[in-house]
Amino acid sequence: MKHYDVIILGAGASGLMCAAQLRQNSSFSIAIIEGNNRPALKLKASGGGKCNLTNVEVDETHFLGDETLVKNALSVFPQKALLDYFKAGGLRPVIRKERYYFCPKSSDEVISILMGKASGCDLLAGDKILSIENQSPFTVTTDKGKFTAGKVVVATGGASYKELGASDIGLKIAQNYGIKTVPFSPALVGLTLQPKEFWMKELSGISFPARIHVAGKTLDEDLLFAHKGISGLVVLSASLYWHRGEIVLDFLPDFDLNTLKKEKKSISTAIPLPKRFMKAFLEAVELEDKACNRLNLQEFENLLRIRNYAMAPSGTFGFSKAEACRGGVACEEINPLTMEAYKVPNLYFIGETVDVTGELGGYNFQWAFSSAVVCSKAIRV
Numbered sequence: 497m498k499h500y501d502v503i504i505l506g507a508g509a510s511g512l513m514c515a516a517q518l519r520q521n522s523s524f525s526i527a528i529i530e531g532n533n534r535p536a537l538k539l540k541a542s543g544g545g546k547c548n549l550t551n552v553e554v555d556e557t558h559f560l561g562d563e564t565l566v567k568n569a570l571s572v573f574p575q576k577a578l579l580d581y582f583k584a585g586g587l588r589p590v591i592r593k594e595r596y597y598f599c600p601k602s603s604d605e606v607i608s609i610l611m612g613k614a615s616g617c618d619l620l621a622g623d624k625i626l627s628i629e630n631q632s633p634f635t636v637t638t639d640k641g642k643f644t645a646g647k648v649v650v651a652t653g654g655a656s657y658k659e660l661g662a663s664d665i666g667l668k669i670a671q672n673y674g675i676k677t678v679p680f681s682p683a684l685v686g687l688t689l690q691p692k693e694f695w696m697k698e699l700s701g702i703s704f705p706a707r708i709h710v711a712g713k714t715l716d717e718d719l720l721f722a723h724k725g726i727s728g729l730v731v732l733s734a735s736l737y738w739h740r741g742e743i744v745l746d747f748l749p750d751f752d753l754n755t756l757k758k759e760k761k762s763i764s765t766a767i768p769l770p771k772r773f774m775k776a777f778l779e780a781v782e783l784e785d786k787a788c789n790r791l792n793l794q795e796f797e798n799l800l801r802i803r804n805y806a807m808a809p810s811g812t813f814g815f816s817k818a819e820a821c822r823g824g825v826a827c828e829e830i831n832p833l834t835m836e837a838y839k840v841p842n843l844y845f846i847g848e849t850v851d852v853t854g855e856l857g858g859y860n861f862q863w864a865f866s867s868a869v870v871c872s873k874a875i876r877v
Contacts, residue, residue, distance in 0.1 A: 498643050499633065500525045500526060500646075501645065502524050502526045502647045502875060503528075504527070504528045505625055506530060506650070506666075507530035507621065508535075508536055508538055508539060508651060509536065509610075509861055510868040511528060512536060512607075513872075514649055514869075514872050515614040516613035517613075517868065518872050526614075526618070527618040528614070528619050535619065535621060541657070545603055547602075549578065549582065549589055549598065550858040551595055551858040552596075554570060559855070560736050560822065560853045561827055562828070565852065569866035569870050570866055572870050587606065597858055625665050626639060631840060632647075634843070649844045649871055650849050651845075651847050652666035652669075653849060654820060655815055656683075656819065656820055664680060666849035667679075667825065670829070670845065673840045676829050678826055678851045680815075680822070682814055682815050682817075683819070684820045685732060685819065686727035687738065687809035687810075687812055688813065693780075696721050698776060704719060704769060705718055706719035707749040708733075710744075712737075716730060717856075726809075735812060736853055744807075745806075747773075747777070747803070748768075748803055751768070753799060756788040757789065759789055762786060763783070763785050783798050783799060819860075821853065823851055830845055830850060832870075834870065846864070
């Protein structure tokens, strides 16, 4: 049974960053155990193959999870440190839509840097993790054999992207040690519709900028109508905060409808939205598509719903379509200064295995990298 100083479970973004950090100025013997035959499959596929690394604006308000835990991780390894780290490795991130940092060529650029800096670690790819037992040393059992380690880092991710090997093994490990967990549920995912909103299904393929108010949050980005319901970047981020009940859609953010009161054009022509959407919306709110200046007070109030359309989604598109997931090891079980489990010394949880989820736009990779750095610093002390 081979012994290591540190075993990292999972070769995704957080696991590789943790390994890369531990290899710097340390002589630790390290193994990375990965169930897939290759490392970083989710990272490779993310962002259309170009990996949205982080965001222009990063702070704890863009995450669902314990504020202290997130805030500490972001202070230890903030957005600037992340960008500097990868720039030092030769990566030159590009900004899209004035807010998202992407790889200029492909996600392989990030993977190559991390793998290079983690050189010297034993990468045990294609080893399915079965269990962890005992403490200091821990016994890690895979379908290929058993290993022992003084410290174990659980970076097995969440339950989205099952086709890329995602599983809930991280939660099972925590539960085996009596550590509280929160069940995984889909996040950053499209929302399905109640029958009264089925008119939106007929608009599949239409997309335009919109605003969503949900659970005290206001989110702006593109809305996409899909066969199953509503999607697009703004909906995916909104799904993070929605559990049940109403959300409010603003299909026309910052547009002053009062400017239309003297307009002689028809409503669907005067309002700068796709005409197919406007026709469907007017029918849904039972409003005739007539000249704007002919609207009476009640009709105008009805038109205002385009800025304030309340609806209750029926559910989500599910794990198969989710970019990430809520849930994981409960935040209160983890020391925010070290990412170590309070109940089990030398057992650490990082990345998506923890009950912290960011909005769409690079936040989840930022959390993965930041939490990994916090963990690695604690181990190296």
